Amino acid sequence: MAQLLILTSAPDAEVLPGLALLSHSVRQIPASPASLVNAPSCDLIFLDARHDLAGAKSMCKLLTTTGLTAPLLLVITEGGFAALTAEWGVSDVVLADAGPAEIDARVRLALGRQSMGDDQPKIQTSGVTIDEASYSAKAHGRTLDLTFKEFELLRFLATHPSRVFTREQLLSEVWGYDYFGGTRTVDVHVRRLRAKLGDLESVIGTVRNVGYRFNVQLDEENERVTPPVGS
Incomplete structure (x- = not known):
């Protein structure tokens, strides 16, 4: 079971419904610099980019430039794919309506890639x-x-x-x-x-x-x- 953290501009909303069917421990906090100061420790971060791609991109840059060590997965809608480039610095993306099996697979793959570190071949x-x-x-x-x-x-x-x-x-x-x-x-x-x-x-x-x-x-x-x- 992994410790997962969801960052969202809508803290009261259900960002990734499929997560509720998995056994991972999930915490959800506002996607703001102030919230990151006292953010709980986690194995992986989901960043909500469903409604605010510009804000999510800024948050990605903030996370990656401040020494983020946990894998960062972006939660998007189908229309959000067009805006993504390598400069976002995310480990992976997942659609907001993804099923629990897909979400769990992406979590496992992201954590597995991280454990391999820089030894992963190019x-x-x-x-x-x-x-x-x-x-x-x-x-x-x-x-x-x-x-x-x-x-x-x-x-x-x-x-x-x-x-x-x-x-x-x-x-x-x-x-x-x-x-x-x-x-x-x-x-x-x-x-x-x-x-x-x-x-x-x-x-x-x-x-x-x-x-x-x-x-x-x-x-x-x-x-x-x-x-x-x-x-």
């Missing part, structure tokens, strides 16, 4: 470096300003180098089986991802009439793909 291939622990990516050492879905798309393709995925497969793996948008979403994200990769845009290859793949630059002998733990 994905390094073809000039691209992906740090799953911090949800950040770099191209030739340059930090990429990626949205959450752009990061997930890059991470998924890079961990399956040279394998071709259809748009439908990418929708299922990256967006989830319950996503109701069309396959054009994949094309839009690939186009944006390539633009941000700059001179490395060719690592996201197109296979005509099929889909996309991650192209490994074989001439870069010093780089390799390190698969994530558990894969």
Whole structure:
């Protein structure tokens, strides 16, 4: 059982209903600097970003710049995904209507990643470096300003180098089986991802009439793909 802390601008509201069905110990306090001074100790923090993304982002920066040691999970609505980038500094995100099984899995994964510390491997291939622990990516050492879905798309393709995925497969793996948008979403994200990769845009290859793949630059002998733990 983990000690969980919820930070919210609506202390009287139920931020994550699915938590009530789990055995974790949960405390809920206002998301304010004053409340953090005497905040109870915890293993993991949930930050409520359902209604105030700007305020939640400011709170993330405050937490990460003041020596936060516990994993930080963001509670958002579906519409909040578009605003997320690596600079938020969160460990993971969870939808407010997530079921107890998903919430429990995300808690366990976040705590497990923390226990592994800096020993968790990074994905390094073809000039691209992906740090799953911090949800950040770099191209030739340059930090990429990626949205959450752009990061997930890059991470998924890079961990399956040279394998071709259809748009439908990418929708299922990256967006989830319950996503109701069309396959054009994949094309839009690939186009944006390539633009941000700059001179490395060719690592996201197109296979005509099929889909996309991650192209490994074989001439870069010093780089390799390190698969994530558990894969």
